[in-house]
Amino acid sequence: MKFFLIAGEPSGDRLGASLMAGLKALVPGAGFEGIGGPAMQAEGLGSLFPMEELSVMGIAEVLPKYFPLKRRIREAAAAAQAAQPAALITIDSPDFCLRVARLVRAAAPEIPTVHYVAPSVWAWRPGRAAKMAKAIDHVLALLPFEPPYMQAAGMSCDFTGHPVVSEPVAAPAEAAAFREAHGIAPEVPLLAVLPGSRRGEIARLLPVFGETVERLAGALPALRLILPTPQHLAGTVREATSAWAILPVILTAPDLATRTAAFAAADAALAASGTVSLELAAQSCPMVIAYDMAPLSMWLMRRMALIDTVTLVNLVSDTRTVPEFIGQACRAENIAPALLNLLRNGSGPQHDAMRLTMERLGRGGEPPGLRAARSVLAFLGSLASQSR
Numbered sequence: 001m002k003f004f005l006i007a008g009e010p011s012g013d014r015l016g017a018s019l020m021a022g023l024k025a026l027v028p029g030a031g032f033e034g035i036g037g038p039a040m041q042a043e044g045l046g047s048l049f050p051m052e053e054l055s056v057m058g059i060a061e062v063l064p065k066y067f068p069l070k071r072r073i074r075e076a077a078a079a080a081q082a083a084q085p086a087a088l089i090t091i092d093s094p095d096f097c098l099r100v101a102r103l104v105r106a107a108a109p110e111i112p113t114v115h116y117v118a119p120s121v122w123a124w125r126p127g128r129a130a131k132m133a134k135a136i137d138h139v140l141a142l143l144p145f146e147p148p149y150m151q152a153a154g155m156s157c158d159f160t161g162h163p164v165v166s167e168p169v170a171a172p173a174e175a176a177a178f179r180e181a182h183g184i185a186p187e188v189p190l191l192a193v194l195p196g197s198r199r200g201e202i203a204r205l206l207p208v209f210g211e212t213v214e215r216l217a218g219a220l221p222a223l224r225l226i227l228p229t230p231q232h233l234a235g236t237v238r239e240a241t242s243a244w245a246i247l248p249v250i251l252t253a254p255d256l257a258t259r260t261a262a263f264a265a266a267d268a269a270l271a272a273s274g275t276v277s278l279e280l281a282a283q284s285c286p287m288v289i290a291y292d293m294a295p296l297s298m299w300l301m302r303r304m305a306l307i308d309t310v311t312l313v314n315l316v317s318d319t320r321t322v323p324e325f326i327g328q329a330c331r332a333e334n335i336a337p338a339l340l341n342l343l344r345n346g347s348g349p350q351h352d353a354m355r356l357t358m359e360r361l362g363r364g365g366e367p368p369g370l371r372a373a374r375s376v377l378a379f380l381g382s383l384a385s386q387s388r
Contacts, residue, residue, distance in 0.1 A: 001027050003376075004085040005034040005045065006076060006100060008054035008093025010197045010230065011275040012251070015116055016091045017142075018163045018369025019376070020044065026373050028186030033083050034075060048079055052232055054096050069096065070221040077103035085111065085268070086380060092117040094132070101135040112383055114138045114376055118146040118157065123310075129153035138379040140372045143316060144360055153183040156382075158375040161362030164278045167256060170264035182249050184224050189267050189343050190284065191216070193227045193248055195237075196272035202233060204292050205272055206240045211332035212270065212290075212339065219340055226262050230256050268342040270335065273310045277322065281313050281354035286347040288338045289324040316360050317353040 003023065007016040017039035024043070031045050036299045037051040053072060077100045080088050081145045088104055088111050090097030101113050118141040119128045130153045139150045139157040150157035171177075176186065184190055193213070195205040216223055225248035234252040241248055251262060263269070263283035271277060273291035280287045309315060311322045323338040325331070342350075352383045362368055 001029075001086045002031040002033065002083060003087055003089055004041065004080045004083045005032060005036060005050060005089045005091060006080075006093075006097050007034075007040060007091040008050070009037045009098050011038060012092040012117070013039045013051060013172055015369075015372075016040040016045075016089075017043045018166070018367070019089070019091075019116060019372045020369075021113075022367070022370040022373025023376065025177075026377060027372060033079065034089075034245070048076060052230075054093055072096070073099045074104065077107070080104050080111070082106045084108075087112045087114050087376060089114045089116060089376065090136075091115075094119055094128075098132060098135055105135045112137050112380060113380065114140065116140040116372065117142055118150055120147070122147050137383075138376070140375055142361070143312075156376075156379060158371075160375055161365060161368035162278060163368045164275070165284050165358055165363040165365075166367040167279075167282060168260055170257075170260040170283055174257075174261045175264035178258070178265040182224075182226070184265075189220050189223050190265060191223060191225050191339065191343065192263060192266040192269040192280075193225050194269060194271035194273070194276050194280075195227075196274065197230050197233070199236065201235060201272055201291075202229075202236060202240070205290065205330075206237070208290065208292070208330055208332055208335070209270060210241065210244045212271040212335045213338035214245040215332055216339060216343075220343060223250065223343070226251060226261065228259055228264065228387075235276045268339060268348075270339055273324070273326070275312070277311050277313050277333075278357065281357050283331045284351055284354055285302055286342045286350045287313075287322055288335060288342065289322055289326075290330045290335050291324075291326050292330040293327075313350075313357050316357040319349070319353045319354045319356075321347070321349040 005016050016036050020043040036045045036253050090101055104111055113136045115136045118139050121129045129149055133154040136155055139155050141157055141159045142149050142162045144159050147157040147159055165337045193209055195202050195209055225246050227248040228251040231253040260283055263280055263285045263345050266285050269280050269285050269287040271287050271289055273289050311324050313322050314320050325334050
């Protein structure tokens with residue numbers, strides 16, 4: 001049984017890898033083609049082209065790359081049609097993935113289509129579900145409240161849990177070993193700085209994060225920083241942080257064990273909005289979320305927003321314990337006091353919200369990648385029974 005998978009960014013790459021592992025466990029000899037990053041390639045995917053070409057977000061950010069992306073969309077759709085897979089599985093990155101799915105649906109309607117990560121129609125642009133249903137048959141949802149939205153639009157959908165809950169939780173000894181390896185004493189305050197994995201995010205957020213660090217340095221002279229970054233952005237990040245008041249320890253493409261130990265070792269984190277808030281929650285690291293986009297993209301997002309928070313920990317736990325500074329509020333004079341409070345006082349309410357979030361996302365149950373694989377196979381089985 002062969003599957004064609006497409007992921008467009010690191011979080012999707014991890015989702016794809018866990019799904020592939022689940023499919024291999026349930027379907028010995030399963031084969032894979034498509035587009036993915038290092039995690040999916042390690043599971044046996046030969047990527048059609050580098051996944052990093054697709055890691056853009058927002059209207060203003062996408063426009064300069066419109067024509068190259070359009071060419072890649074056509075290439076991906078043609079490859080999927082030629083592969084004649086048991087299913088086309090697109091993973092997040094809807095601006096790219098759903099365009100590919102529409103082309104495949106038009107040219108080869110017999111190929112079943114699955115999308116991994118339900119669009120956040122509960123947050124903004126609720127009409128996306130109905131539009132997506134024209135090209136997608138089945139959805140794998142990461143959040144427990146999402147299936148009814150997808151089903152109402154005409155797609156089948158299962159909540160399969162979030163892969164973050166199956167990632168290892170670093171033990172205190174591992175966190176202590178991380179500090180020791182980087183010369184950070186146990187009593188020294190440590191801040192994880194997480195400006196995102198897209199080039200545009202880093203360019204927009206690092207100057208603000210640098211100003212924030214300068215303010216913190218005045219209040220906490222002993223403060224140390226760690227900053228994980230993908231391999232292809234390491235040079236950019238190193239140059240952008242070279243004049244900071246506190247130079248960060250840059251962790252280039254850290255493996256999962258290093259990343260979890262780093263988050264567990266940190267006293268707090270300053271992070272871009274996104275899946276990283278769940279990774280931090282999994283390691284019980286209190287956080288402040290800060291995010292900004294190009295003015296046009298941010299204006300459109302605010303006009304269409306249906307929620308009052310973008311932080312997944314806040315949403316899943318149904319609390320508002322994680323401070324966030326979005327758009328015009330993403331300024332050092334706002335962010336620094338919130339971080340200083342965390343670094344000095346900790347956050348009991350955040351820890352409670354993080355524990356609840358992990359429970360609701362499936363911690364303690366079957367691995368989400370395996371649940372997602374079962375969902376895909378059950379969906380394909382239902383199609384087969386309908387065609388008899």
